[in-house]
Amino acid sequence: MTQSVTSAALTAVQVCSCGLLAILVAGCGASSLTSGFGSSVFGGSSSESEPAPGVNEEQLLSAAKADQGGIGGGIVGEIAHGCPRLKVSPRDSHLTIYEPGRAGDGLAIMHRGEITKTARECQIEPGRVTVRYGFSGRVLLGPRGKPGRVSLPVNIIVTDSKREKIITDSMKVDVAIADDKPIGYFSAVRSLTFNIPEGTRPGEFVLFVGFRQKAPGAG
Numbered sequence: 001m002t003q004s005v006t007s008a009a010l011t012a013v014q015v016c017s018c019g020l021l022a023i024l025v026a027g028c029g030a031s032s033l034t035s036g037f038g039s040s041v042f043g044g045s046s047s048e049s050e051p052a053p054g055v056n057e058e059q060l061l062s063a064a065k066a067d068q069g070g071i072g073g074g075i076v077g078e079i080a081h082g083c084p085r086l087k088v089s090p091r092d093s094h095l096t097i098y099e100p101g102r103a104g105d106g107l108a109i110m111h112r113g114e115i116t117k118t119a120r121e122c123q124i125e126p127g128r129v130t131v132r133y134g135f136s137g138r139v140l141l142g143p144r145g146k147p148g149r150v151s152l153p154v155n156i157i158v159t160d161s162k163r164e165k166i167i168t169d170s171m172k173v174d175v176a177i178a179d180d181k182p183i184g185y186f187s188a189v190r191s192l193t194f195n196i197p198e199g200t201r202p203g204e205f206v207l208f209v210g211f212r213q214k215a216p217g218a219g
Contacts, residue, residue, distance in 0.1 A: 092210025103219025109142025
């Protein structure tokens with residue numbers, strides 16, 4: 001009788017532990033993003049009289065590692081003076097991958113990617129603008145996750161003043177997760193150039209960055 005009770009208790013503890021991990025992973029929302037470099041590394045808007053420091057992967061990675069988490073609402077990059085906006089929607093700021101055929105099951109989560117920081121700067125010329133943008137974040141292992149290299153797809157879209165797409169691009173972020181640490185970090189910096197029609201302003205354009213939600217196993 002005692003052996004049966006002990007066995008049942010251990011089983012209950014294991015189930016509770018898995019459930020708790022699933023809740024912790026599923027509950028890690030993306031924190032409020034910052035964009036636009038100013039007098040500080042993140043946050044303040046840039047200006048013509050005060051040159052912005054360069055957007056680089058090291059700064060973004062450090063910011064992602066220092067982030068304390070928290071759930072953000074609508075995530076929109078600040079409107080730096082004369083620079084296109086940078087936006088990450090709440091839905092596309094994270095991507096959860098499940099075991100095949102088990103999408104939506106908290107105990108079947110393999111890993112979850114989150115974009116937590118962004119930044120951008122731009123160079124404006126007659127008739128065109130070049131935007132150097134970057135983003136960073138983390139990947140957390142779920143109950144069914146395994147240490148190793150995780151690759152997650154990211155979409156980049158630029159829309160004009162009429163909200164029509166003028167540029168679409170895609171890339172992947174790779175994260176190495178060690179056996180003794182169920183969380184890894186990533187950062188990426190890229191540049192793109194596009195034309196600005198006469199009569200429009202760079203600030204009317206929006207650059208969207210986010211995870212591709214139709215990735216295999218996503219739910």
